[in-house]
Amino acid sequence: MSTTVSSAAEPVLSLRGVSKTFGAQRALDSLDLDIHQGEIHAVVGQNGCGKSTLVKLLGGYHTPDPGSETAVKGELFDLGSASAANAAGLRFVHQDLGLIDELSVAENFFMMADQAWVSRISKADEWSRAGRALEEFGYEIDPRALVGSLTAAQRTAVAIVRALSGEDRPALLVLDEPTASLAGPDAQLLFDALRRLTAAGGSVLFISHHLDEVMGLADTITVVRDGRKVTTVMSRDLSHDRLVELMLGRALTPRSESDSSAMPGTSDVVPRLSVRGVSIGGLRALDLDVRPGEVLGVAGLTGSGREDLAGAVAGQTRHSGEVTIDGKAIRPGDPAASLASGLGYAPAERRRDALLSTATLRENLTIADLRSVSRARRLSRRLERKETQKWMEALDVRPPMQERAIDQFSGGNQQKVVLGRLLRTRPRVLVLDEPTQGVDVGAKATIHDLVVGAAAAGAAVLVCSSDVEELVQVSTRVLVLRRKSPSTELIGTDVTVERIEEEQLRPTEVRPTNDAGRDSDPQG
Amino acid sequence: MTDLKSAASVLSPRRASVLYLLALITLVFAITIPDLFLSEITFQSIARSQAVVGILALAALLPFVAGEFDISLGTNLALSVILVAWLSNAYPGLGIMVICLIAVLVCTLVGFFNGILVGKLGINSFIATLGTSQILAAIALKISNNEQVLATLPQAFTEVGRGRFLGVPNSLFVTLALGLLLWYVLQWTKVGRHLYASGFNREAARLSGVRTERVVIGTFVAAGAIAGLAGVVFIAQVGTFSNSIGMPFLFPAYAAIFLGATQFNMRPNVWGTLLAIFTLALGVQGLQLSSSGSGFWITPLFNGAALVAAVMFTRQQSKRRAKVVDEVPSAPAVSPQPDPSDDHEAAGVRADTVGR
């Protein structure tokens, strides 16, 4: 690591004219960026504007187009080299986390340990160090557990703690949408850690679509549009609306709040979706009902059971208990049957459970319902293209290239396709798990409209989300989970951010024992 | 593949390197040994000898598309051959049609057994079918008593097996008809789409309503049946069972599938597979015809070099293109080794696509 004493003015990281071209598409277009010591610098922009590409360049995953100049603490930096990044003290939490499911937490932790190549790793030492680091941040995660067995939030936690707890303090910590699946208090925990880091002289590059979060946390904000930098401003000089305008290049037209919440789940309508006594993983004997036209939001902290609820209801795996649609029981563990009965599900683990990687966007979009693009049992390419075109427009997929491999789209755009696939089937029951993770503000509004629209058209919708604002936006009712079971139901005027957070955080009497996550107030 | 433009792009050197290899081979030998090479016999003998390999490759293609290997197909073919040979001697009263049906049925059952092991019990397909393949070899050994077995076939049957129609060996018609059928199913039906989806991401496909378990079992059942058919075609051509048959077809079949997967729509596909088989065979034929002396080493050398070269060519083309051009890709296909603008990336995705 460089020992040069950097002057206060000299940025920790300085990019000049950085471009990255993928085939025909310029993902980054001569981007300039300075990050100073001790600052939290946010980069915001719409889906597909090039944020993750920037992060991957810094991490050495991609190599930049020739002609750029990069410096770390005033010294020339070899952008596109993983070892240079590591040596310069850059640490990463990637959008897809970059964790290896089949390895244990501890093994993932010390992947990059500053250790001679062939010297012996002590497993016990590794476990205890990983355990300690996680504990320091307030996470109770077994370092010997497989990463694949953890919940999305726990995995994010592992990735964050891994980046923060190296041999030495990172010079620059780069986080790409770390909060996409973190519930409020968990996010707070992260922010505290970031502030501690900057206070101690480290710097942070932070990417998020939660603009409130960005405004509250970042010192400086750089707005990127279509691979180009729009501006860099101090966050205190900025309002939420102004930021959205900078991102989209236009103001966000406010949605009419009335239509969604206006349709209360009147108890005289027969429930379309009934869940009785479902127990699996993090859930105990869950009962719930959703009526046609209703959007039931499910809130809860990490470890409350929220992460398991959608999968269980949608029958992703077998479980005990009964799920019925219009009184007809559906077999758990048989998604095809569920889908046929009108139950559609968008899983939260996008890469693992939703993307047909290397297949085209078109194939990803149409897979769940091919009949409507067939003529006499033969697939019609023409119908399929038209249908795909329609949905790409409805969901504002960028770039609108239906024959491109899904892997080559940005995370947010992939998410839109996953939702499109589901909505195409016109399900009578919609089960959504983190439906807008990684989706930008503009597209988020679009998706919310689609969800509410589906409900208005008579579907019963269940939305599980760590994003409380989102729940308030779309839900008619909100169920708050605590300690693996429903604790409160909020209806009508009670559906507010404040009420939900209050309910989520209500102190618990007994601490759950067999729990890898936490569900108590971290400050408390 | 409906409009001209995409057809042209499908025939670009990058997407059809094997076609160019085929042209090169034909050109070279047409110049160096025109009389020997450009004779009907050359094409007759390739068509005859590769028809069965082609059928077997099509059998292997189905599980492969769904992300699974079937190593047992070679011995399953052998099982079909020994069953026909044995039954034709032991129970001639059954009639050749019934005998062939029994053989294909048994092979289909073997495929079902594989399907249960892999699709239902979740055993890795490579190891499961490796095991089955050994068991089948044992059965064939037992039935044949480790001897060559001459089948007692009605003359009409062998005449059809060895005959031609319009100058094309009948066996090749079987291969082509089967190719057409599988192409239609894979490319134009829901089932085909479900197969590919199960190969791309099994869990995502399942959650999208694909009955992946049935799909996987189904591909193994179909593969078994087709291998049985390949055995019937084989014995109609040759008339004899020997213990060395079957397994040796497997390598060229998989080589062709892999090579074919770098062609046209850049995923495992029917025409790429068949094209690869016949191109490699034509090259070998040409070399055998033109080499003098003890050139026993030339055949493997050509096979190896052609395989590596064709795949490498596909990759290099795609790289060069990514560097120079800025057109928008228009063909309705996706590379299993996605267009890399840098090679790191490609290495990252590759392992999950072809060659599961």
Added chain:
Amino acid sequence: MTDLKSAASVLSPRRASVLYLLALITLVFAITIPDLFLSEITFQSIARSQAVVGILALAALLPFVAGEFDISLGTNLALSVILVAWLSNAYPGLGIMVICLIAVLVCTLVGFFNGILVGKLGINSFIATLGTSQILAAIALKISNNEQVLATLPQAFTEVGRGRFLGVPNSLFVTLALGLLLWYVLQWTKVGRHLYASGFNREAARLSGVRTERVVIGTFVAAGAIAGLAGVVFIAQVGTFSNSIGMPFLFPAYAAIFLGATQFNMRPNVWGTLLAIFTLALGVQGLQLSSSGSGFWITPLFNGAALVAAVMFTRQQSKRRAKVVDEVPSAPAVSPQPDPSDDHEAAGVRADTVGR
């Protein structure tokens, strides 16, 4: 694996089905043919004949852990053997040490070539090494002129090759020493960690800063070198090159790797692989001893059935366990076919792990 409890869990029937198979085999034959089976000769001859297979399997294990196949190892071994045989006749002045070194070096270069094809150019490893394997076969055929070649070896060399120490064939010591080395590297070092990471999820590994390209090239280079060593051990034992050697070792090697990957820590691992090799060989030996003349079909039957049974047993055990117990998994290991709470799930993830 440091404390007793986890050791016990590693030896549970679920994690060590092959150990139980071994016990069963020993028991059965110890009762049925005690004199023949429980003789030193049985163990000698297995140790001697499986030592080379073991070394080759260890060579194949490295790319396999990193998620790649190396099909060329069999012919690479043959290349090493023909090089030693040929050089020892043509250039006896070089001395056997130099000759062996040259052979291993050439094999290492072949590995490097494979590594470039796969790691750098991103060609699917199955097809790339299939190609290389054909090219190597051609080279061996050319050098040997398609004949068996008797090497002119110093007596001291063959004596070491065929000798024993403490009653154990020397060649087995090579296998075990190599196993120990690879076990240490895979299990206890950063390199090993990076290998597994590259195999499980190439892209995530790269995002975590693993230089997956180098890792992949490195595994192929090491595999080539080890195959060369296997060739040297082989010729020290046998003294002769024949064109049929090499390839036949590949199937048992990969079968053992796959079977071994269902053992102990439920990933591809050194001791599981070696255990599988010797267990299967012992079973075959016992069957051959107890069956008379015409039992030629028993060997493949046993091999196939044992393979399927051992893997199925592992799966069944894990299923039963998942139904009954709800303890938290404690050992730091992962199933390549992850503990399924239901089998759909397993089927979904399986294809991406073992058997890429």
Added chain:
Amino acid sequence: ACGTDASSSSKSGEVDVAAAEADVAAAKERIAPYLVPVEKIDVDTPLTKKPEAGKVVKYIRYNNPTAAEYDAATEAAAAALQWKVAISAVDGADPQSVSNAMIRAVSEGADYIAVQAGSPTVMGQGLEAAKSAGIPVFQTAGVGEAEGIFGNAQADAAIDGNVGVTDQAIIDSEGRGTILYLNAPDFPNLADLDDIVPKHVEKNCGGCTLNKLGISAEGLSGDIASQVVNAIRQNPDTKYVVASFDTLTNGLPEALAAAGLDDVKIYINSPGNLAVKKIESGDFHAGLLTSNVNMPWLAFDQMARMSVGMDTLQAEHAKVSLQMWTTENMPKGETSWAQPGYQDQYKKLWQIS
């Protein structure tokens, strides 16, 4: 993968008719013994006494169909001596398999070890183990007399047979045939034939041409027929295919027919049962047969002699009777031949009533 290499003995230009006639006459003389029925077995020296019963013989053979055809006779010969024989079929592709089986035989305490074929090199450590244990080793169908072996029944049969079928081609072509010789020289017992047969043609038929086609070990299970067709198309004069063993001709008649090469004749040395059937049907055209049922008796005769302390009379055992069967002359429905009452003839020599 074939063609005119250095071993080709082609003489371009006009064929000397007189010389050709002389060559044919000489060839006819050489194969004359193969055309008359054989009455007597190949040995006639009686044993000095009746061999002791109860000896144990370990017979190691390759795991292929042709080798299996000897099994029944092997057991019969042993039974006649009241000996026990354990047959062990080993993998021919594994160079260590014979050696391993021999070591095992030593450990099992066999009295004699008989190996179907394989040089002392292939037997390697197995032979050493036998030597140090004092167990005599015999070959039953090797080529030539190997050093370190006590007996090698029908040692000359492979050479005589290959040369014999080649002579048949010389005769059939009236001394001016173009012959394609098919061999797999990677097998040690066949490697020498790659030189012997071409030299034989060169020396004994001025008007003939012989081309070689070597099949690699791996190629044996592949598509040999296409290779043969291609080789013939390169030398369209080729009218004879001479194969050193029958596996090399799998599928060949069908491939020849498909290529329109209907006038090519296929001669096979030591054809197996199925190949003999195909000679009868006209798919193949000639074969030179040893007496499969008799051969194991010949090998046991050597062992029996050793057991009573006699010389093993290698010279008498090396050269065995052969029969030339062509589509025209062969007995219908038969797949092998034997000297009438050969069992009794042996038993008489062995002094078993």
